[in-house]
Each structure stands twice: as structure tokens, then as C-alpha cells.
Amino acid sequence: MLVSLDDLYNDHILDHFESPYHKGHCPGATCQHSDRNPICGDQLSLEVRLGDDQRIEEAWFDGKGCAISQAAASILCEAIEGKTLEQLKEFGARDMLDLIKVPLTASRQKCGLLGFKILKTMLYASEHQPAAEEMASSNAR
Amino acid sequence: MADLSDDATWRTIRAEFPILDQTLRTGKKLVYLDTAATAQKPNRVVDCIRQCYERDNSNVHRGIHELGDRMTTLLEDAREQVRELLGAREVEEIVFTSGTTMSLNLVAHGWGRKFLRAGDVVLLNEMEHHANLVPWYEAAKATGAEIRHIPLTTDGRLDMDQLDTVLDRQVKLVAVTAMSNVLGTINPVAELARRAHDVGALIAVDGAQSVPHGMTDVTRDQIDFLAFSGHKFYGPTGVGVLYGRRELLEAMDPFLFGGHMIREVTRDSATWADLPAKFEAGTGPFIQAAGLGAAIAYIKQIGMEPIMAYEHELARYAGERLAEVPELTILGPAWPDRGAIFSFVVEGVHPHDLSDLLDRQGVAIRAGHHCTMPLHDRLGLAASARASLAFYNNREEVDSLVEAILAARRVFRR
Structure with a gap:
């Protein structure tokens, strides 16, 4: 099998990397969480504003890292807006990798799933630890 | 040649x-182009390991039988090869470990935690690998010792002009790499050893990158401790070396306890074996050590x-x-x-x-x-x-x- 340079770094990834969707801070964020990939030092934070109907009104990310981790975070933010928390419970790693579209090797999946992992941790914390949620939301302000 | x-x-x-x-x-x-992470192995090393498993494998220093004798001889021949490679005086000063990380932890534990006191200083620098930083952070935390750093120049060398500002009689040990795994900087370990000894401090050298790519002479350079890994020296994974001056190794406490490292065990206490067994608890990586011996012989031949x-x-x-x-x-x-x-x-x-x-x-x-x-x-x-x-x-x-x-x-x- 021959692999070309364009297989991974196609327009889909590079467009999101160069012109990311919602990179920066989320106005009126209600939840935020950040993490870093200890292997490569990439860091990413995710901020979302939940509506009264438990629907994600806006999702923003910020961070530094490789094209895959940053593009995937942009793709993630675009995909989860408008979704309810219930809908996001069904959203799995496989779905995230499908959204990225390009095949990732095991080592690059860590990059592609960094934002997804942060989202899942944030949602878990907000559901299971009300105190943590308050802390997270006060940090976001 | x-x-x-x-x-x-x-x-x-x-x-x-x-x-x-x-x-x-x-x-x-x-x-x-990733040899600094791990070097590839010549046929000679792979053949040695295969032969050990096919012909000689038997636990060392135990069985009174031919295979046990053969394998013990291979292990101890490898130790002698390492001694010669490093220019150490005595073969008992060569301890086989699992790698550089284990070797440096052994020093930080066996020497650091026993001899460091509150107010003492361990002198490090920012170009060190985590394996030559974190064990010292932990030893300092356990003893109340402090960490200091030798300043670096903007092009990534130790700033030797500023050494006097950090190296004083409070310093008990200088831990330094002989070659940076990032910058490629070759550090002046002989001068550092001399300057450390002048204030009564010891020097522990991370030789993971330098030993496979340069001449090492712990006796000439007056190195107190030196660590390196087999797998970066064209040898197998799972084996490494700690060189330590005899009197230092003798004064240190063992790091791991169990079989082979004891002299006598009673119902509630034990005494330690002689060097180097004192630091080689349990069944060690003896076939890997034999493979490292083959790698050293190969490099010596070139x-x-x-x-x-x-x-x-x-x-x-x-x-x-x-x-x-x-x-x-x-x-x-x-x-x-x-x-x-x-x-x-x-x-x-x-x-x-x-x-x-x-x-x-x-x-x-x-x-x-x-x-x-x-x-x-x-x-x-x-x-x-x-x-x-x-x-x-x-x-x-x-x-x-x-x-x-x-x-x-x-x-x-x-």
C-alpha cells in the first residue's frame, strides 16, 4: 500500500488547522476543562455554554499543538454545538475518528482524540460532581 | 580498527x-535516524542472544552444572568488557541494572537518601533528561536537601563562567549528562569532576548518549558514578550499567532487596553480599548483559x-x-x-x-x-x-x- 503525503494532511484537516472554528474563549461559558498530552506536551482547553434545555449553545477551544490535535478540536466544536447532553453521551471515540475522516495511526489517535477526551471528562465531571462543575464554571468566568 | x-x-x-x-x-x-532513542543491533548481538537461549541459558551464580557455569562465565565476561570500556579499575565497580534510569535511581536512593542532609545542595542543570532530574528531586524532598542549577548559555552549553556562583561547599553532588540527548552538547565532565571534588562534592554522570559515541575513562576523568544503557549501545533492551567507585558503593545502602544480594538471612534480619551482588537483587538480565558484552566486543573491533x-x-x-x-x-x-x-x-x-x-x-x-x-x-x-x-x-x-x-x-x- 502506498501512502502519499496528502492522505493525512488533506484540505479537511489543513482548513480546520489554518482557519479553526471557534478558537478562543466562549462567551458566558458554563463548563470548561483543559488537559495536555504528556507525551508531546500539546495542550488544549475546551469551553462550552449550556442552555437551560441542556443543549450546547456554543463550544470553543484554545491551545497549542500539532495540526491533528488542533484540527480535531475545531471539528469537535463544530460538531457538538446544538447537541444535548443526552445526545453527547452516545458520542463515542469512533464517532470522533469518523468526523476527522482521515485514518490515524495509534500514536496519532492520541492527538486526534485529545479534545474528545477533554469533552468527555468535562461532561462526566459536570454530571457527577456538582462542586467540580461550579469550580470549573467559575474558572471559566 | x-x-x-x-x-x-x-x-x-x-x-x-x-x-x-x-x-x-x-x-x-x-x-x-532515531538512534538516540534506541540503537539498532548488529547480527553479532542478535546471534549471541539466540545462542544463549538455544545453548547456554541457566540461572547465574546458582546451579552447579555446566549450563550454569557457562552462563555465569558469559555474564562475568560481559562485566569485564564493561569495565574495560569505561576504564574502571575493578570489575566489582560494575553493577548491572535495567538501564540508565534504574542506575541513576540507584544512586539517588542508595547514596542520596542515605547521605544527603537538610541544607545540602544537589547541583543539576536544565539540559538533563528527566531520569537525571526527578530521582534527585525526590531524594531532596526526602532529606531536606536543595536543588540548584548550573546556568546554561544561550546556545545550550553549561555556563562554566558562572559555575562558581552555584558550586560551593553546600553542594554534595553534581549530576550531569556527558552528552545532551536533545542539544547534542558535549559537557566537560572531567573539569566538572575536578571542580566538584575541589568543594568536596561527588559527580554522577549520565552517559546514556556519550558512552556509545565517545571515549569514556572514569579513572582518568575521576568520575564517581556513571550510568548508561545497553540498548543505546547497540545491545539488548533491559540491561544497563552503574559504575561507582568502590568506596562509594560499599558505603551505600542497597536499593532492592531479595535473592542474590544477601550474605546471610536470619528470621528477622539480613546482611548484604559483596559488590556488585549487593546491588543486583533477584534474577538479573543476564542474557541481555551477555548481549551487551557482544555489542561492546563488536564496537571494539570496529x-x-x-x-x-x-x-x-x-x-x-x-x-x-x-x-x-x-x-x-x-x-x-x-x-x-x-x-x-x-x-x-x-x-x-x-x-x-x-x-x-x-x-x-x-x-x-x-x-x-x-x-x-x-x-x-x-x-x-x-x-x-x-x-x-x-x-x-x-x-x-x-x-x-x-x-x-x-x-x-x-x-x-x-
Whole structure:
């Protein structure tokens, strides 16, 4: 099998990397969480504003890292807006990798799933630890 | 002694590393430039290990039978090979461990936690690998000792002009790498040893990168402790070495307790075996140690001096070629004061993306912080890309690296 340079770094990834969707801070964020990939030092934070109907009104990310981790975070933010928390419970790693579209090797999946992992941790914390949620939301302000 | 500048000789030696001659999933030929992470193994080493498992395997220092004798002889011959390689006086000063990390932990635990006191200082620096930082942080925490750093120059050397500002009689140990795994900087360990001894301090040297690529002489250079890994010395994984001066090793406490390291065990106490067994609890990596012995014999046959000369010249070429790449910055000092390790950043291309794009062209490098987060923090970088060379690489492979970097840049400049 021959692999070309364009297989991974196609327009889909590079467009999101160069012109990311919602990179920066989320106005009126209600939840935020950040993490870093200890292997490569990439860091990413995710901020979302939940509506009264438990629907994600806006999702923003910020961070530094490789094209895959940053593009995937942009793709993630675009995909989860408008979704309810219930809908996001069904959203799995496989779905995230499908959204990225390009095949990732095991080592690059860590990059592609960094934002997804942060989202899942944030949602878990907000559901299971009300105190943590308050802390997270006060940090976001 | 081999003349590596002779192409036919070089090709014969290269052919001893069959792993280097392969085509990858991309259809590209492998260009292996990640020796600083782990070196490839010559046939001689692989054959030695296979023979041990097929013919000689038996636990060492135990069975009174032929296989036990054979395997013990192979292990102890390897220890003698290491002693000679390092220029140590006595074979009992050579302790087999699992690798550099284990060796440095052994010193930080067995010596550091026993002899450091509140107010003492361990002198480190920001170019050290985490394995020569974190064990000292923990030893300092346990004893109340303090950590200090030797300042670095902007081009990534120890600032020896400022050594006096940090090296005083409070310092009990200087822990330093002989060659940076990121910057390629070759540190003046003999001078550091002399200056440390002048104030009554010891020196512990991380030789993981230096021992496979340079001459080591712990006696001439008055090194107190030195650690290195087998797998970076063209040998097997799972084995490493701690050299320690006899009186220091004798004064230290064991790090691990159990079989083989004891002299006598009663119902509630034990006494320790003589060196080096005192630090070799449990069944050690004896076949790997035999493999390391084979690797040392192999390198000795080629000759460390021709290897150093060849790698030095290849490093000069690589430095020149990399400098041709627009917006590429090499970290660390300029040639000739460096080893054949090149960490670099390319403006606009994250090291992970660069490494991935190089992989697609067959070129294997490393990307990340290379276990040196304090150094990368100082450089203002989260990560860098690193190409590291050995005598089994050649100029064509350096050319492949440069072409692959140029192609990777084009992907991000659509």
C-alpha cells in the first residue's frame, strides 16, 4: 500500500488547522476543562455554554499543538454545538475518528482524540460532581 | 580498527544491521535516524542472544552444572568488557541494572537518601533528561536537601563562567549528562569532576548518549558514578550499567532487596553480599548483559576512534545540510562542539506533524520533549523534532532527511 503525503494532511484537516472554528474563549461559558498530552506536551482547553434545555449553545477551544490535535478540536466544536447532553453521551471515540475522516495511526489517535477526551471528562465531571462543575464554571468566568 | 570512510568497509558494516535494509508500509526505504532513542543491533548481538537461549541459558551464580557455569562465565565476561570500556579499575565497580534510569535511581536512593542532609545542595542543570532530574528531586524532598542549577548559555552549553556562583561547599553532588540527548552538547565532565571534588562534592554522570559515541575513562576523568544503557549501545533492551567507585558503593545502602544480594538471612534480619551482588537483587538480565558484552566486543573491533571520527564528520555534514532548510532552527551549539544529535524546529510545522510527514517518506525521527521538559520550557517550546545519527548512517540518509523536511514544509504552505 502506498501512502502519499496528502492522505493525512488533506484540505479537511489543513482548513480546520489554518482557519479553526471557534478558537478562543466562549462567551458566558458554563463548563470548561483543559488537559495536555504528556507525551508531546500539546495542550488544549475546551469551553462550552449550556442552555437551560441542556443543549450546547456554543463550544470553543484554545491551545497549542500539532495540526491533528488542533484540527480535531475545531471539528469537535463544530460538531457538538446544538447537541444535548443526552445526545453527547452516545458520542463515542469512533464517532470522533469518523468526523476527522482521515485514518490515524495509534500514536496519532492520541492527538486526534485529545479534545474528545477533554469533552468527555468535562461532561462526566459536570454530571457527577456538582462542586467540580461550579469550580470549573467559575474558572471559566 | 575499521576505516569507515572507505565505502566498501562501511557497506560491510552496514550489512551487519539487517533491520536497516527494509521497505516500509509506504513503499519507502527506511532511513533510521532515531538512534538516540534506541540503537539498532548488529547480527553479532542478535546471534549471541539466540545462542544463549538455544545453548547456554541457566540461572547465574546458582546451579552447579555446566549450563550454569557457562552462563555465569558469559555474564562475568560481559562485566569485564564493561569495565574495560569505561576504564574502571575493578570489575566489582560494575553493577548491572535495567538501564540508565534504574542506575541513576540507584544512586539517588542508595547514596542520596542515605547521605544527603537538610541544607545540602544537589547541583543539576536544565539540559538533563528527566531520569537525571526527578530521582534527585525526590531524594531532596526526602532529606531536606536543595536543588540548584548550573546556568546554561544561550546556545545550550553549561555556563562554566558562572559555575562558581552555584558550586560551593553546600553542594554534595553534581549530576550531569556527558552528552545532551536533545542539544547534542558535549559537557566537560572531567573539569566538572575536578571542580566538584575541589568543594568536596561527588559527580554522577549520565552517559546514556556519550558512552556509545565517545571515549569514556572514569579513572582518568575521576568520575564517581556513571550510568548508561545497553540498548543505546547497540545491545539488548533491559540491561544497563552503574559504575561507582568502590568506596562509594560499599558505603551505600542497597536499593532492592531479595535473592542474590544477601550474605546471610536470619528470621528477622539480613546482611548484604559483596559488590556488585549487593546491588543486583533477584534474577538479573543476564542474557541481555551477555548481549551487551557482544555489542561492546563488536564496537571494539570496529574501534571507537574510527566511529567517533566518522560520526563527527557526518554531524558536520548534517549540520550544514539542515542549515540550508528555510525557517529551520537547530537547537544547541554549533559543530564541532556537539555530537550527532540534531533537535530542531521548523517554523509553522509542529514537530509531531513533521515527524508524521517524514515517516510517510520513510524517515524515522523523534518528536516531542524527549524527556526534557525543563529544557523545552526554557527554550519556549512544547516540543521539538530530533534526528540522531550513528556510524551505520551515511550522507545519502542525511540528504533524504533534508528532502523530506522540504516536502513536509510544502504541505503546510499550500
